[in-house]
Each structure stands twice: as structure tokens, then as C-alpha cells.
Amino acid sequence: MPERIIVDGMGGDHAPENVVEGAVQAANDFDLEIILVGQEQALKRELHKYKVTGGKISIHHASQTVGMGESPVSAIRKKKDSSIAVSIGLLKAGEGEAIVTAGNTGAAVAASTLNLGLLKGIKRPGILISIPTRSGISLAMDVGANIDPTPEHLFQYAVMADIYARTIFKKRQPAIGLLNIGEEEGKGTDIVKETYRLLREADLNFIGNIEGRDFFTGKADCIICDGFVGNVVLKVTEGLLENIGGLIQKELTKSFFFKIGALLIRPALINLKKETNYEEAGGAQLLGIDGVVIISHGSSSAWAIRNAIRKAAQVVELDVNSHIVQHFSQKDILKDKAKNAEMTESHFVDKASQSPISTELKG
């Protein structure tokens, strides 16, 4: 049976146009069953523009939309029939296996956390993103769900990113790096220093602190950071790449020879753009939630939506969440064993198993 992917038809700067186009592409290319959620008339109008040659697309009506600039918490409280809220309801009811949304990230995080809950053992969800580097794909987590994490949250992000890298990218011993202001142990804030300690003691291939300059070199397979830093880094990168593109274009119009040269190297630049394009990676995952929620960029093209849907199907198929739950329950077993044998376990595991699952959200 093909995976059933619920797509927030109204989420994003170019919704529903790009979302519907991307959904059609995904249905045709990957033979998936797609449920588009949102205003029926608007979605139908878009859908009629395309021919669905494979897979299956249906529409599920939702009367409201959460705007990109709306306050997540109040939007979730007030708009019970928004496309994102209805999408989550459908997932919960078992009508689909995953959600893809390019809408208001804060609202998606808040609604998912409150209504789907967290995976057993996980304290806070985080957003994991794939980044193209010199030596393949690396992962960074968190890039915006949790701007005030504790060391335990960051530690759990490392564990989840490790499982993701093994499961989705088939990496054998993913190198885990902690984003910091210097490579030496003892650098950074108290929270980062305590996270370092937890990671060093864990059963992970922890390579220590990594500096910003190694964000895109592939030195670490998984880069762990708080959501504030991760969010700023992503957006700085986006802005920089846009600016450089503009600057190069501006320079290249300054002389006739430059224009000829630019024409000659155009295919190389297009290829480069493709190689460094986030859209290929197919969205970020809100990890730690009891459900598969893929968050695509607000300005997603149809191609980005298509790839996000592909990623959603892949995460469902390879069952990343089960691996995470299994990992954390094994940790519990270890702890119980340790208790029975009167052995000491690490400070972290004890603390983790005692505190209740928190679903409160910041900002």
C-alpha cells in the first residue's frame, strides 16, 4: 500500500499554487496517496490545472488558514479549523502517515507538540535540517523549535540526529559535533559545556566542538545547536547566498567580455546552484513528535514541496520514530538493570527518566 501523505495545502508564501503543483509532481513521481488539506474551492481550482498520472490526490476541506506572520500560540488556540490543525487531526485519526507543511513554522511546532504529543522519553521536539556540504549531506538540529534548550534537550537532539543519519542516510558512525565558539573543551556557555559532558559520556561518535566555519565542510555528520543559533545561521546563510548571487550578476554586467564569459559558465553556475540548493534536500523534520511532520521552507517552490513529500514517505517507510522510541526504552532497560544490580548509571539518564514529558513551548 502506498504511503498516505497529508499536505497542508494553504501553508506557505506561495500557497496553494506551489503546494498543489508540488503535490501533483510527488503523486506522479512516487505513486503516493496525497490528501490536500485546505479551502476546497481554492485547492480544486489549482488541482484542475494539472493531470494526475500516478498516485492519488484527494482534498479535505479546512475553512481557516494560519498566516505566516501570525502568533503561533494564539492562532492555534483560535483557529480550530485551520489547515494545519485539521492536518494534525487527520494524522491523529490515522487517515495518513505523515504531514508536510510549508506554513507558519511556530504554529506547526506548537500544534504538533500539543496535539500529537512527544515520543516516549523525549523532552522537547527539535527541527532537524539536511544541509549540503563539501562531502555530502550533514544534519543540523535544532534550527528553531527550541530557543532555550537545556543540556538534556540538546543531548536528546544528538541522539535523534544520530538515529536519523543512520536510518535515512545509512551513515555507519555519524560524527556528532557540538556547535561552539571554539574547538577546545571548556568553551562556550554553561549549557553548552554541560552538553559537551553529556555527549562525551554517551555511546555516540562525538567528535567534540565544531566552529561555525565547519558548518558546511561536512566535518560533522550531525551538528547540534540551540534553536536560536540554528535559526540565525540558516537565515544568514540564505541571505548571504542570495546576496552573492546578486553581486555576481551585477559584476558580470559591467563589461562585454564579462557577459560573454557569463554565458559560457552559465551551465556550471546552474549546476552549482542545484548542488547547494536546500530544496533538493526536501524539507526539515520536526523530530521528537509522536508522528511524522515535515516542515518545508515558507517560500517553497513546487519542486521543494515535491521533495518534502518524498522525504515524508521515506521517513515513514524507514520508521525513524520507532528507532528513536526503541533507543530511549533500551536506555530505560539499562537503567533498571543498573538499579537492580546496584550499579550507578549516568546522572543524565536518571534525571531524564524522572522528569515528566514537557509539552510547553517557548515563543
Add this chain to the structure above:
Amino acid sequence: MPERIIVDGMGGDHAPENVVEGAVQAANDFDLEIILVGQEQALKRELHKYKVTGGKISIHHASQTVGMGESPVSAIRKKKDSSIAVSIGLLKAGEGEAIVTAGNTGAAVAASTLNLGLLKGIKRPGILISIPTRSGISLAMDVGANIDPTPEHLFQYAVMADIYARTIFKKRQPAIGLLNIGEEEGKGTDIVKETYRLLREADLNFIGNIEGRDFFTGKADCIICDGFVGNVVLKVTEGLLENIGGLIQKELTKSFFFKIGALLIRPALINLKKETNYEEAGGAQLLGIDGVVIISHGSSSAWAIRNAIRKAAQVVELDVNSHIVQHFSQKDILKDKAKNAEMTESHFVDKASQSPISTELKG
């Protein structure tokens, strides 16, 4: 009388070679008096390679060097005769008006703070950097001196950056932006939110939160952030630019036509590199210290050192520090007036004037 600039001859990845070469260039180009501090024999050997045609260069011996990877605090404690410690001693003794160092940043910050002290009214020093943007030079502060700032520290950084932009870059109403994960008020950590409140109430051209994507657009003349985020952003940018350069070069070797095209556009790329080059800006300033301390990149070229020395002379000439002291003492006057007239002053100014100047340093 020409400005006398003290240059840490042993600081940096390519010291003393690049430092001495840059010092000679600065002496020749700007008719300055330069005191090179460090191991006499090594400095003499380098100095003999060049001809000093203007200005004046002397050598002041210091037997020790703080390594780039050394722990700042222990290095400052143990190496009393290091080139950076001796440089600071010379500044304090009035032998020069400013220091330029490309050495261990942490050591420079720690030694400056402890031995030179802070400007009256300033709670913590911060590193201010000039960044080339689409519409000219912007400033960012702090990029690494203070990774755990309070809202008051961040507020003071905004005031100092504002004064710097007015004094050095002749900007009339510098736009002050607070780096955050979203533009809306109410975004960010508690510290960022409280800083927002302080800035909104202040006599500054505060334009609100700015996101990472506007770091290089020139939307804000002064970008305020904590030292952790600022440091990571700078290093990510460096890494990204290096990677892109490498990727472009790699792509351009893939076909004969690309190679021809690359030759044709070479001058455009060189110009672009120059326009986006941090080295042109001439180093960062450790602002808030009672003294002028310019911190240059560890991997500085001779050209970067030359420009950092030029910047040092400029900051001395335009007397940025006096403007800062004047500003904060005016605030005191205002406060006294307010008290006498039983008027209320802002929460921040009251708090600022009551707490003692703190010279403790983190990490």
C-alpha cells in the same frame, strides 16, 4: 604629531611575517609611528626585509608569546612578558595611543579588560566588527567577547555601536537592529525580549528585530547580538565563502568552455572578492575598554594588518572613547536632574548607574 600605534608583533597565525610586513606598509602609507612588540631577534629579522620610507618603526622586546590555542585566562596569568601583555603595559604607560593584535582573541580581551579597565559606565566590553553589505558598511556587536550577556550589556553595545557609526562612518541616524529569530516583537529568549524593551525606550533609531537573512543587506547599520551568536555567524560566513569559492573553481574546470568563460570573468570575480573582503574593513574593535584595542583576524594578511593599523589611528584621531564616556556621563546628569525634579527615569539608567563596573570575564 603622528599617532603612535603599538602592534603585537607575535600575534596571529602568520606572525611575525605578515604583521611586520603590514606594519611597514602602514608606516609608509600613513606616516605613523609604530612600536612592534615581541621577540626582538625575530622582529628585526623580518623588519630587515623591508624599506621603511615613511613613518617610524621601533621594536620593543617581549620574551613570551601567547599561542592561538592557549587558554586565555591561564596564559594571561602565567605569561607576564607575552607580547600582548607588554603591549597593554606600553599603552597604559602612555607609550602609544592604540594596540593592534591578530593574536589569541580571548587573551586580548581578558588582558585588556583586567589591565586597562572599562570606560566609565560600561559593564562589559564587546567586539564590534565592520561588515560589507549590499549598501555599504554595517556594524555588528558583539562577535565574541561576551557569550552570556545581560540585556543591559546588549543595550550598552547598541549605544556604543551607535556612537561608533556616527563618529567613524559619519552616519546620521544609524539604524539599530536586534538580531532575532523573527521580526515581530515578543520573539526570542527572555534576554533578547528585555533588550528589545530597553532599546525601544532609548533615544536611538531602533528599527526592531532583524532576522539572519538581513545580516548582509544593510537593513540595519548596527546589528546587536550576543557574542556566541555573533561569533558563530561570522565563522559560518567565512566557511561558506571559502566553500563557495572552492565549489565555483571546481565547477569551472569541468569543461573547456567553462575555462574560457572563467578567464573572461576573472576580473569581475577579483573585484567581487575585494568588495566582500573583511580585510578591507581593517579589524574589529574591542569596545568598552579604557583604551583603543583593535583585534585583527588570526589569519590576517599583511594587507589586513595595514588596514587594522589605519583603523586604530582613525579611532584614536576621532576619539570614539571620549564620545562614549561623554554619552554615559550625560545619562548620569539626566538621572540626577530627574531625581532632583522628582521625575522618573528609565529603569535601565537607574540600574546601570548603581551597579559597580564588573571586570569579570567568561570563558
